[in-house]
Structures are given as structure tokens and as C-alpha cells.
């Protein structure tokens with residue numbers, strides 16, 4: 001009797017989807033079964049799929065054990081899961097965890113380093129993948145957790161972590177000597193959270209966005225100035241750093257024309273336009289790198305404390321600006337995937353899906 005399900009997308013055409021049923025997996029000693037409960041979808045999840053091969057995002061949740069061929073990929077999601085069965089001491093049935101999850105009913109994990117804060121999945125196929133994605137945090141003992149802000153955490157936690165680390169890295173490097181920071185896809189959650197962290201700390205913050213998203217982006221109050229992509233030629237040609245979240249080749253070309261050598265750094269952070277931009281930018285921001293540095297500088301607890309403090313400051317703004325739209329079940333997940341993929345979700349909205 002099928003009692004679980006898996007959502008997958010065609011690796012070579014992210015708009016082609018599949019929803020299959022299957023049996024709940026059996027557990028071996030040392031494993032635990034997580035029931036995927038509530039997840040979010042933003043442009044970041046699409047980026048995982050666009051970079052699925054090159055950055056190995058397809059490898060976190062392989063489709064083959066679920067009966068899917070290699071043409072299908074499981075785009076990773078962030079959210080909450082509950083322990084449904086456990087064959088691991090210290091991992092209790094009913095425990096609620098935040099982490100990286102498949103678009104599926106269940107996930108089998110092999111917990112290691114189990115303590116009051118959660119555990120890591122030591123499954124062999126994840127061993128050489130970036131470690132921050134392998135951590136499952138128990139809601140108990142998590143300084144950033146508040147039950148009434150679960151949806152904010154679902155949508156923003158990984159994004160805000162990037163924003164926090166990006167702002168920290170740029171500030172840590174004296175803003176690379178820039179007088180202005182130019183941020184594309186300024187209406188995206190990752191971008192405006194970074195702007196919120198950077199505002200008033202140094203250079204002028206200029207957000208670039210689509211014409212239809214200018215009003216929303218201005219209303220956030222995180223940027224000194226918000227312009228459309230067509231306004232690049234009106235920018236002051238003073239020393240600048242570009243933090244690229246759109247990946248749009250035309251915007252990069254316009255900035256290079258306008259700034260020439262005054263464009264001191266061009267850093268790829270995201271690619272909401274679904275065009276890989278690492279090579280064109282010449283430099284890529286990857287949050288786990290700065291995280292490792294700060295773990296050394298501040299210790300794990302110091303980093304967690306600073307993150308939680310910054311998160312609670314930001315959550316107050318996020319709560320005001322976000323319209324959480326909650327769907328239910330695998331078919332709502334599929335619909336949200338297509339809506340986010342095709343850019344049909346306005347920037348003030350956040351898609352959450354209740355699966356359990």
C-alpha cells in the first residue's frame with residue numbers, strides 16, 4: 001500500500017514535474033525516519049536545481065532509491081520535519097527538526113553527533129557534500145526558534161544566514177574600498193536581508209530591481225536608493241562593488257560599461273534569472289566559506305548567538321513585509337514550484353506548503 005510520495009523535476013527542463021507514490025522506507029539500526037512536515041519555496045530552491053549538477057545539489061536526495069531514473073532530480077527544500085521512527089539512541093519520535101529536506105513524504109537519515117541541539121546526517125552519499133546542509137536542528141535548544149515564527153524560519157533561515165554572512169564578509173573586508181554597493185534582484189529576500197544588515201554601516205546601498213518591484217523594495221527602507229535595471233546609466237560612477245543576485249547578463253554588461261575600472265568587485269551571490277553567473281562575475285559568494293571563518297573566530301556558540309540576535313532583529317521587519325501563502329499537500333508543492341520557477345510570486349509573498 002503506497003503511503004509516501006516523491007516530487008521530482010526533469011533535470012534538463014525544470015518545468016516538467018513528476019509526482020510518484022511509494023512505500024514508506026524501512027529503517028536499519030542507526031537510522032531515523034523523518035516525516036517532511038512543512039516547507040517553503042523561494043527562488044533559492046530553483047537555483048539549487050539550476051546548479052544541480054555543477055554544485056552537486058542533486059546528490060543530497062538521490063531519486064534512484066525512490067524508483068526514479070537519472071533524468072529526474074529532487075530539488076532540496078528547507079523546512080520542518082518530525083521524527084516518525086527512530087533506531088538511533090537520543091533521537092526521539094515526535095522530535096521536531098529544521099533542516100534540508102527532499103520534496104517527499106519521508107527522509108531516512110543516519111544521525112551522528114546527536115545532542116540537545118539536533119544531529120548531522122552521516123549518510124554515506126552526503127559525506128563529501130557541504131556540511132551546513134547536513135545539520136538537523138531540534139527546535140528545542142535553538143536560539144533562533146520561536147513557535148509563532150515557524151513560517152518565517154522556513155522561508156528565511158537559509159537566506160538570512162547567507163545575507164548575514166555576506167554582509168559580514170563585505171564589512172570584514174572594509175567593503176573592498178567601495179563607496180557604493182549595488183545589489184541586483186533587490187526585492188529578493190536574500191538581497192533585502194543583506195541590505196538590512198549593511199544599512200548605515202558604510203557605503204551607500206543601491207538596489208536594482210524590476211520596474212514592477214520598485215515600490216515594494218523602496219517600502220522596505222533597507223536601501224539608500226532603489227532603481228530599475230534600465231536606470232544603470234544614471235548611477236554615479238564612483239567606486240562600487242556589485243553583489244549580483246539576478247545573474248542577468250544584460251545588467252552586468254551595463255554596469256561594466258558604466259563603471260569600467262571603478263567596478264572594484266563583481267560577486268555572484270545568486271541567479272534569480274536562472275542563468276549561471278559564476279564565470280562571468282569572476283567571484284562567487286558561498287556562505288559556508290565565511291561561516292567556517294567565523295566559527296574559527298567566534299566559536300560555534302558565538303556564531304549561533306550573533307546569528308540569533310541578528311535574526312530576531314530582522315524578523316520584525318520580515319514579519320511586517322511578508323504575506324505567507326500556505327498551501328496543502330504535494331499538489332500545492334508542485335504548483336508553488338511552477339509559480340516560483342516562472343516568477344509568478346510577488347516579492348512580498350512567501351510560499352509555504354503543509355505536507356503532513
Ligand SMILES: NC(=O)c1ccc[n+]([C@@H]2O[C@H](COP(=O)([O-])OP(=O)(O)OC[C@H]3O[C@@H](n4cnc5c(N)ncnc54)[C@H](OP(=O)(O)O)[C@@H]3O)[C@@H](O)[C@H]2O)c1
Nearest residue numbers: 042043044047162185186187188189190209210270271343
Ligand atoms: N550564495 C549563496 O549561498 C546563496 C544563499 C541563498 C540564496 N542565494 C541566492 O539568492 C537568490 C535570491 O533567492 P531568494 O530565495 O531570496 O529569492 P526570492 O525572495 O524568491 O526572490 C524573488 C525575486 O527574484 C526575482 N525573480 C524571481 N523569479 C524570477 C524569474 N523567474 N525571473 C527573473 N527574476 C525572478 C525578482 O526580483 P527582481 O525583480 O528584484 O529582480 C523577485 O522579486 C537566489 O538565486 C538564491 O539562490 C544564494
